[in-house]
Amino acid sequence: MSNCPIGGFYDFLPEIIWFVVGIFLLFLEFILPGVIICFFGAGAILTAILTWIGLLPNLASQLIFFLVSSLLLLIFLRKYFSKWLKGKEFGDIDDIENEYIGKKVKVTQKIEPNNDFGRIEYEGTDWKATSDEAIDSGEVVEIINKQNITFKVKKLS
Numbered sequence: 001m002s003n004c005p006i007g008g009f010y011d012f013l014p015e016i017i018w019f020v021v022g023i024f025l026l027f028l029e030f031i032l033p034g035v036i037i038c039f040f041g042a043g044a045i046l047t048a049i050l051t052w053i054g055l056l057p058n059l060a061s062q063l064i065f066f067l068v069s070s071l072l073l074l075i076f077l078r079k080y081f082s083k084w085l086k087g088k089e090f091g092d093i094d095d096i097e098n099e100y101i102g103k104k105v106k107v108t109q110k111i112e113p114n115n116d117f118g119r120i121e122y123e124g125t126d127w128k129a130t131s132d133e134a135i136d137s138g139e140v141v142e143i144i145n146k147q148n149i150t151f152k153v154k155k156l157s
Contacts, residue, residue: 014051014059014062015048015049015051015052016048017048018044018045018047018048018051018062018066019044019045019048021041021044022041022042022043022044022045022046022047022048023041023045024041025037025038025040025041025044026038026041026042026045028041029041035078035081035082036074036078038081039070039073039074039077039078040066040070040074042069042070042073043065043066043067043069043070043071043073044066044070046065046066046069047062047065047066047069050065100122100143100146100151101143101144101145101146102142102143103122103142103143104140104141104142104156105120105121105122105140105141105142105143105151105153106120106121106138106139106140106141107119107120107129107135107136107137107138107139107140107141107153108120108121108126108137109137110134110135110136110137111129111130111131111134111135111153112134113130113131113132113133113134117129117130117150118130118131118135118137120141120143120151120153122143122151127149127150127151128149128150128151129141129150129151129152129153130150130151130152130153131152131153131154131155132154133154133155135153135155139155140156141153141154141155141156142154142155142156
């Protein structure tokens with residue numbers, strides 16, 4: 001006879017149920033981001049482990065441990081994991097478009113004013129470049145603008 005309020009299934013495999021709930025909550029974090037639900041998933045997995053070991057023998061102790069561990073994980077680790085899970089945010093499209101301005105780069109092919117393009121190396125890639133002044137190959141210059149896939153550069157002062 002089961003003494004569990006949710007039916008007899010719980011009496012057979014409580015650690016499996018906690019583990020499945022934990023995995024479900026971890027996957028739910030990807031659908032409902034906010035870096036909160038994953039800590040409840042981790043709390044459920046910890047509860048599953050301690051139930052399997054035998055340290056949490058009844059439903060009441062399991063629920064208390066689940067809630068306390070989930071809240072402690074949330075309080076103490078959310079700030080750290082938020083940075084890791086959320087990634088980098090950009091506030092405005094202009095921030096993305098202008099991220100290269102002011103960067104120092106090396107000229108790989110001489111740049112002549114009012115002539116065909118010269119070349120620069122930026123982040124390991126070769127790019128077209130223009131300038132209002134003549135710049136020899138090998139010099140280090142500063143990026144001042146970008147138009148399509150061509151950078152405008154100037155000599156360092």
